[in-house]
Amino acid sequence: MTLPLEATLPKVQRASGVVVDVRALQAHDHASRGIGRYTFELITAIEQRDPTLVRAFVADPMFPMHEQMLRLLPTGKLRRSDDPEFTAHPPRVFHVTSPFVEGDRPAAILPEWARGTDTFVVATVYDLIPARFPEIYLSDPTIASIYHARHEFLRTCDSLFAISEATKMDFSELLGIPADRVVTIHGAAAPQFSSLPAAEAEQGGPATEEDLRHRVLKRYGGTTDQATGYVLCPTGAEWRKNLDRLLQAWAALSPALRTSYPLVVQCHLQPDAREHLLARSAELGIAAQVVFTGAVSDAELIDLLRGATLVVFPSLYEGLGLPILEAQACGAAVICGDNSSLRELVSDPSARFDAESVPDIASVIERFLLDPRARQELATTAVDKRYQWSEVARLVADTYKKYLDAPFDSEVIAAAQESGVVSRPFRLALASPMPPQLCGPAGYFADLVKYLPDLCELTVFTSADPLEVQLPREVRVERLDALEVIEAIEGPFDEVLYFLGNSEFHIAELLQLQRRPGAVFLHDARLTILYTEMHRRYPNLMDETFGQALHRMYPGRYPAPMGGAQYLPLDEEGVFGVLMVADVARLATRLFVHAEHAADLIELDCGRRAEVLFPIPCPVAEQSEAERHDAPAESHPEKSTGRPLIASFGFVSPAKRSELLVDLMQDLPQADLALVGHSGESFLEDLRTAAQAQGTADQVTVTGKVASSEYQDWLSKTTIAVQLRLFSNGESSASVGETLAAGIPTVVTDIGTFSEYPDDTVVKLPRNVSRLELAKALSDLLADEPRLAALSAAGRAYAARNTYQLAAEKLSSELSQSALNSGT
Structure with missing residues (x-):
């Protein structure tokens, strides 16, 4: 299903040029660190290569005007992303320089003007480290949802720029993104990172490496009288930077070596x-031989790199390893962990160590400190030309040009010029309990999800753990509490649809509906149990009691004491007709039910x-009628008696007259009974005990929760299904559809929505049917083969007219048309 995007074509120019997002230079945690440095140098190199290639650099007004961003002012191309220019004249290429950047509030990754069909979207991705180590970085469910939402954005990009081959492989392994959509562009050190030029000595700079090392150690408080050099670790105070293992490895070196070459750790420290x-360091006994510099300027960092005897980079995982490139550019000998992109930067295997092994780290450090020739060979190894900004810029520019030169879709353009609209997929967010929730x-x-993804761009939101959700096909699943954050990042959904029912499993959906209104599909017209459970389980989230909520929704309608016990007895809610659906009806942008009976109740309420829109759908039968009757009896080892089987499916409860069905078997010795469904274990055991007491235990099976395959097995052996109700909540029964x-x-x-089934499709009995009346009706039906056959055929015909596929098509059509009419 697609929705038109209104476009007044005479005023809108055809998409052209390249626009680059610069939020990587705005967010403070990015701007002055590796991602910000990378972005600025890339932009500079592109401008040097072809100053006409990029049309504009756009700043997000929701982010700070950081000093790093303001360095782009001399280009004359810095613009706000809300400049009307871009709506009137969208870019052909939009480059997201940091899709994981975050501000103080969630913000959409793409401006609205970059979402059209004529704009290609590319993005630079520096690493997927949180996805590689979720136990470290994604233990918070909200953070995980936000992060995974960015993954979905990456999957929609036309091309992705990876800054190493390791990151490119992570795209495939962790996100399933095809390699042909990823361009490895690498990275480089900034031009100021270079080995000490001879001219500096002539201008009064440090004349020798020894003088430079002395100056560095003195500046940062190191002991200089016994030191002949130092080992530098340019790093960060973060788990994967592996500082603790480095300190342990340092402690494993001889005191003499540590004294001659103190360890200088360069990183910003809170x-x-x-x-x-x-x-x-004190605990390890190395405090006198370790220096922590804190944050340093570029000039100071260059001094540190130029003067280092050895640079060690013990990181557990990197997207590129810019500090290594900076060290190599300054002529330093670098050793590093044998992992991720670091293998690409330090090609000599002897200069790499197992970053998880303290002895191996210590061994490689010691070997290179004691072998000046090996250090010299390492320091003088030429850096591959791919690690030059001119080469990085060439690869990026080539990708830009590929899309700039791509032909426009002539059919889309022609249709847009004729009708004034272009199309995009209808974006639907659907909030519901999910399997395995009971x-x-x-x-x-x-x-329903078997068909909806073919009709719209579907995102599922649930209170269940997304990793445990079991659906019949692949679909995007997110935590329900991330809905508003994802809308802020990706833009609003065209519609949010909540499935609500009368149980504790819908509490999260009801709370979310209060925060973010949307369409509602009610499975029950009565929501008293939902409100009871919400107030019982989460009283701290409520600003009123259950009773107060009842009387607020319906002032003066019910006796004042009602609801005071914080729930309603079944007989009381039935006599007074309490639904507690008023809040949901008020919040819902559209309100759907499966039956006219439910609509009548809600309107009266x-x-x-x-x-x-449609009656409750019926699933596709897994067996034909012939297969159902021909299935071997052994498929039910519990019930191989040869007697006909009467069964009730779904939740087992007094409201479904489960006790009556067990009692009934005293009057039907010629049949067996199966209650197939879950409930409280004590109630299920009471039913088994009752069967034992009346001598029908060999006829009665109370299954409790069963797997899907076993459920289908019971369906295949059932002769008659009995789905009774003591009262109606306005609900429709999925079990009857099955x-x-x-x-x-x-x-x-014959009550509520059951009354709406065609008379030739089901057998309808009065609500107050007695045990003997029910026994006679079932006995007569078991003996009437022609009627059984007619009911079977009519049921299958009804199911064929009311499939989940037809329901999905109707639902998608209605919601997309509603979104179109409302202008979203």
Whole structure:
């Protein structure tokens, strides 16, 4: 399903040129660090290569005007991303320089003007380290949801720039992105990072390496009288930088070696991090031979690199390893961890170590400190030309030009010129319980999701753990509490649809609906249990009690004491007709139900009539009628008696008259009974005990929760399904849809939505049917083969007219048309 994007074509120019996002130079945690440095140098190199290639550099008004961004002012191309110029004249290429950048508030990655079909989107990705180590970086569910939302953006990009081959491989391994969509562009040190020029000595600079080392150690508080050099670690105070293992390795070196070559750790340190590292150094007995510089300027860093006897980079994982390139550019000998992109930068295997092995780190450091010739060979190894900014800029520019030269879709343009609109997919967010959560709507959604992804761009939101969700096809699944954040990042969905029912499994959806209104599909017209459980489980989230909520929704309607116990007894809510649906009806942008009965109840309750799009759908039967009857009896080892099987499917409860069905078997010795579904274990055990007491234990099976395959097995062996109700919540039964689709003659209570089934499709019995009346009806039906066959055929025909595929098509069509009419 697609939606038009309004475009007044005479005023909108054809997309052209390249626009580059510069939020990597705005966010403070990026701007002055590696990503910011990389972005600025790349932009500089592109401008030097072809100053006409990039049309504009756009700054996000939600981010600071950081000093690093302001360095682009001399280009004359710095613009705000909300400049009307870009809406009137969108770019052909939009380059996102840091898709994982974050401001103080979530912000959309793409401006609206960069989402059109004529704009190609490319992005630079520096690493996927959080995805590689989720236990370290993604333990917070909200952070994980935000991060995974960025992954979805990456999957939509036309091309991705990886800064190393290791990162390119991570795209394939971790995100499943094809290699042909990823361009490895590498990176380089800034021009100021170079070995000491001779001219500097003539101008009064340090004349010798020894003088430079002396100056560095003196500046940062190191002991200079016994030191003949120093080992430098340019790093950060972060888990993967592996500082603790480096300190342990340093402690493993001989005291004489540590004294001759003290360790200088260069990184920005917060006070608590500095205190921790100083304490750790003292604990290891190396405090006198370790110096922590804190943050340094580029000039100071260059001095540190030029004067170092050896540079050690013990990181556990990197996207590139810019400090290594900077050290190599300054003529330093560099050793590093044998992992990730570091293998690409330090090609000599002897100069790499197992970064998780303290002895190996110590061994390689010691070997190169004691072998000047090996250090010299390492320091003089030429840096590959791919690690030059001119080469990086060439690769990026070539990708820009590929898209700038790409032909426009002539059919899209012609249609747009004629109708004034272009199209994009309808974006639907769907919030619902999901399998393996034990509630009817979870299974309902699993059947619906077989078809919805073919009709719209679907994102599923759930209170379940997304990693545990079990759906029949691949679809994007996010945590429900990340909905607003994802909309802020990716732009609003065209519609958000909540599936709500009368159980604790829908609490998160109801709370989210209050924060972000959307369309609602009600599985039950009565929501009293939902409100009871919400107030019982999360009283701290409520600003009122259950009783107060009842009387606020319906002032003066019910006796004042009602709800005071923070729940309603079943008989009381039935007698007074309490639904507690008013808040949902008020918040819902559209309100859907499966039956006219439910719509009637809601309209009487709060004055809003819900829409009936379709009756509750029926699944595709897994067996034909012939296969169902021909299946071997052994498929049910519990019930191989040869007697016909009467079964009730779905949640087992007093409201579904489960006790009556067990009692009934005293009057039906010629049949067996199966109650197939979950419930509280004590209630299930009470039913088994009752069967034992009345002498029908050999006829009655109470399964409890069963796997899908076993559920299908019970369907295949059932002769008659009995789906009774003591009262109606305005709900529709998914279980009845399953039994009809399976061709099982089905007996229902003539109440509520069950009354709307065609008379030739189900057998309808009165709500107050007695045990003897029910026994006679079932006995007569078991003896009437022609009627059983007719009911089976009618049930299958009904199911064929009301499939989940047809329901998905109707739902998608209605919601997309609604979004179109509202102008979203």
